Amino acid sequence: GSAANEKIDYVFKTVLIGDSAVGKSQILSRFARNEFSVDSKATIGVEFQTRTLEIEHKSVKAQIWDTAGQERYRAVTSAYYRGAVGALLVYDITKRQSFDHVPRWLDELRGHADKNIVIMLIGNKSDLENDRAVPSEDAKEFAEKEGVFFMETSALEATNVETAFLTVLTAIFNIVN
Numbered sequence: 189g190s191a192a193n194e195k196i197d198y199v200f201k202t203v204l205i206g207d208s209a210v211g212k213s214q215i216l217s218r219f220a221r222n223e224f225s226v227d228s229k230a231t232i233g234v235e236f237q238t239r240t241l242e243i244e245h246k247s248v249k250a251q252i253w254d255t256a257g258q259e260r261y262r263a264v265t266s267a268y269y270r271g272a273v274g275a276l277l278v279y280d281i282t283k284r285q286s287f288d289h290v291p292r293w294l295d296e297l298r299g300h301a302d303k304n305i306v307i308m309l310i311g312n313k314s315d316l317e318n319d320r321a322v323p324s325e326d327a328k329e330f331a332e333k334e335g336v337f338f339m340e341t342s343a344l345e346a347t348n349v350e351t352a353f354l355t356v357l358t359a360i361f362n363i364v365n
């Protein structure tokens with residue numbers, strides 16, 4: 189559980205980055221509240237959401253930051269990245285451009301964040317297989333070359349969202365322990 193009086197062993201700041209409309213806010217909503225909001229604007233202005241979970245009998249509070257509409261190139265400030273130990277870099281499998289921008293996001297992330305940050309590349313909207321514009325193989329290859337995790341998710345169908353966060357948080361946990 190996550191009662192107010194519960195002891196927290198770790199707080200792991202994790203940031204969501206990637207182009208606008210790839211599904212970052214819905215991924216966060218799915219992870220933090222197990223919801224997919226029809227009206228995405230509901231989360232605009234919210235800096236971060238938290239969820240406390242247990243990893244190897246320790247209480248870990250995941251503090252997940254959302255860009256809230258600052259996705260234009262270089263508009264995300266260094267304060268956003270400060271102290272982040274994890275990052276989910278999201279593209280939309282139906283929007284080639286959002287994948288083509290991934291190297292740029294990765295450069296920006298690596299320029300701002302701690303060098304030990306745990307990064308996962310996420311191809312979201314896997315439910316839209318018929319509109320796929322980015323082959324899984326291309327993303328997998330890119331992720332391997334860059335030494336980052338890779339997973340395809342659907343915030344809509346709740347596919348792999350939990351696994352993606354758990355993979356990143358567990359990797360962070362293993363670095364600090």
Ligand code: GDP
Binds near residue numbers: 225
């Ligand atoms: P953000 O700008 O990256 O935060 O993107 P949003 O979370 O606001 O989502 C952008 C649009 O994509 C909205 O219309 C969402 O409903 C939709 N969306 C987000 N995730 C998914 C998904 O997994 N599948 C589908 N089909 N649509 C999604």
Ligand code: MG
Binds near residue numbers: 212213254255256
């Ligand atoms: Mg958003």
